[in-house]
Amino acid sequence: MRPDDMLEYVLSSFRSDWRRAFMSSLGIIIGVISIVALLSVGQGLYGGVSEQFGDMDMDLISVRPGSEMVMGPGPGSRPVLSSAEPAEFDHKDVKIVENVLGVDAVYPLKTARALLSFRGDNSSVNIVGISPENHDDMKDSVARGRFLTGSDYKAAVVSSDVAENSFRMKISPGNQIRVYSADKSRYMDLKVVGVLEEDEDPSYASNDGIYVSHRAMKEFLDSENYYYDSIIVRARDSAEVEVVAEKVEKALSRTHRNEAYSVEAMTTIFESVLEVLNMIKYALAGIGSISLVVGAIGISNVMMLTVKERTHEIGVMKAIGATTWDVRALYLLDAGMLGLVSSLVGILLGTLVSNFVGSVAMLPMEVTAQSVALGLLFGVSITTVAGIYPANKAAVLDPIEALRGE
Amino acid sequence: MALVEISNLEKSYRVGETDVPVLKGIDLEIDEGEFVALMGPSGCGKSTLMNILGCLDRPSRGRILLKGQDLGHLSDRDLARIRREEIGFVFQNFNLIGRISNLKNVELPMTLKETAKNLRRDRAMELLESVGLGHRLDYSPSNLSGGERQRVAIARALANDPSIILADEPTGNLDERSTSDIMDIMRELNGEGRTIVMVTHDIETTRCCNRVIWMRDGTIQEDAS
DSSP, X not given: OOHHHHHHHHHHHHHHTHHHHHHHHHHHHHHHHHHHHHHHHHHHHHHHHHHHHHTSOTTEEEEEESOOEEEOSSTTOOEEEOOSEEOOBOHHHHHHHHTSTTEEEEEEEEEEEEEEEETTEEEEEEEEEEOGGGOHHHHTTEEEEOOOOTTOSSEEEEOHHHHHHSSSSXXXXXXXXXXXETTSSOEEEEEEEEEEOTTOSOTTSOTTEEXXXXXXXXXXXXXXXXXXXXXXXXXXXXXXXXXXXHHHHHHHHHHSTTEEEEEEEHHHHHHHHHHHHHHHHHHHHHHHHHXXXXXXXXXXXXXXXXXXXXXXHHHHHHHTTXXXXXXXXXXXXXXXXXXXXXXXXXXXXHHHHHHHHHHHHTOOOOOXXXXXXXXXXXXXXXXXXXXXXXXXXXXXXXXXXHHHOO | OOSEXXXXXXXXXXXXXXXXXXXEEEEEEEOTTOEEEEEOOTTSSHHHHHHXXXXXXXXXEEEEEETTXXXXXXXXXXXXXXXXXXXXXXXXXXXXXXXXXXXXXXXXXXXXXXXXXHHHHHHHHHHHHHTTOGGGTTSOGGXXXXXXXXXXXXXXXXXXXXXXEEEESTTTTOOHHHHHHHHHHHHHHHHTTOEEEEEOSOGGGGGGOSEEEEEETTEEEEEEO
C-alpha cells in the first residue's frame, strides 16, 4: 500500500470515528499544552529576571571584604567558611584598584542603617558614604538640586523614594534633615543639596538611600577605623569585565595576603542566576512531559480498543491481500497522525495559555521555536511509540480468526 | 496443467494435547474455467479446504499447487500477494468495510496492489456498473440491501482480475430474488471463462455449476461432473 493511500485510509477512519480520535488525542493535547506553557513560563521567568539584571550595569565588579566559602579538606567534604580574617579596605586600596589597567572608575562605599528625621517624622533609611568626585554616573541623574561635590561636608543627596514617599512632606533641596545612628546615641544634621531621579539609583545601592561624603560618614559613625564595606569597580569595556576582575584581585592580593575578600564581576553573578533559571525551565518542561506520557498511555489504550473493535476489518484487509507490514504501518500512521494533529492543537492552545499566564503574571512570555519543536517532537514520537504495541497486535492477527470476530 | 492441483492434503488442529484431523488426504484437480460446487454437512472440512485454497491457512501435510506454485512453502508475504492478485473472495456475510464507500471498497484490493489511482478508479467504476450498481458508487455499503452488498463484494473480488474466485456460501444470507441475481452474475462470470469454487448448502444454486464435489468427514465422498 502506498503512503498516500495509507494516509487517505487513516483520515477516513478519523472522519468516521472522530469521537475516538478526539478522546484519544485529548491526553496528548493536554500534555503538549503543559510542555509549551511550562516552557514559556520558564522562558518568561528567565526573560523577566534578565530584564531586571539588564538594568544592572554589566561592567561592574564588586570587591567585598569577608570570608568566602571554600571546600574543606578531603573528598566529599562540605564547603566551610575560610578561617582567614576579613580584609579591611581603605583609600590606599582604592588607589591600587584605580591604577589597574582597564579600570574606568572606582566607587568605595560605606553603608549603615540610620533613622532619618524630617519635620517630626522618622523613617529608617540606608545612609551611604561615597566619594562624590568619583561618581560621574550619578551626576546626571539628579532630578532637583545638584550632586555632592568633593568640598561638601554635611550635605546629602536623597534618593527619590526617600524624598517623595517616606515622609508626610516631600524633601527638597535646601531642607535640613537629621540622621540618628541605629542605637540613637549619635546624630548629625545634614543639608539636602539634591534629590535623585526616580529609578536612577545606581544598581549597586539600595533605593531607600541617602548619600553623603565619606568625611561626613566617618564623623557620623564616630569610629576610629573607617573601612569600606565594598569597592565597586567599573571596567572600561564590559566585554573585558572578567579579565579586569582578575587583575583587580591580583593587585589587591599583594597587600591583603591571607585575608578574606571576594572580587566578583556582575556578569558572573548574572550567569549563575540564569543557569538556575534554565534548570527551572527544563524542570517545568519535565513536569509537562509527565502529562504527555500519561496522554500516551491513554492513546495506547484507545488504540488497543480500536484494534479490538476493528478485528473484523483487519481480517478483511488481510483476506484481500494486505500484508502484515501494511496493517502495522496503517496503525502506526494512525497513531502518528493523532500525535501530529494533537500536538499542533496543543501548541496552539499552549500558546494561548502562556499568553494568558503572561498577561496575568506580568512576565514577558515567549513561545520559542524551541518549545514548539519540543512539543511537536515529543507529541508525535510518544504517540507513535504508544501505537507500536497495538499496531503489532493488529498486524499479527490470524486472518481466519479475525474474520470470525465481529 | 490444472489450475489447482491438490494431492494427499491433510490438515489437523491441535486441541489441548491431541491433534484433531479435519482434512484427511484430499486429492483434487480444478481446471481453468470450471465452476465447482463444494457441498457437505457442517464440519466436513469444506471451509478448511477453502481457507487453504485461499492462502488463509496452511496445510499440515500434502501438496497444494496454484498455477504450479506450491502454496505450502510460501512466506506470509507471498501468501498475501497471492490472496491479493490470484484469488477473489466472496463471503457469506459480504465482509465489506462499512465506513468507506462502495467505490473505495472495490478499489481496496487494487490499492493494496499499488495500482495507479486513476486506473483503479476507472476499473472499480466499470466493475460496479457491470454488477448493476453504477448509481451507488459513493454510497456506504451499510445503505445497501444484502443482495446489493454481495454484488459489491463480487465486484471487489474481481478487482485484480484473479485466477480463481472462492465463494463461501455467497447466497447463504440472501432472499430468493437476490440469490437468483447473484447466481446469474456467477454464471455470467463463469461464462466469461472464470474459474469459481463455491461452498453451498443450497442444491438449487449448484444448477449452474459444472461440477459438484461432496465432502464428508474430511474426505471427498463424491466428485460429479
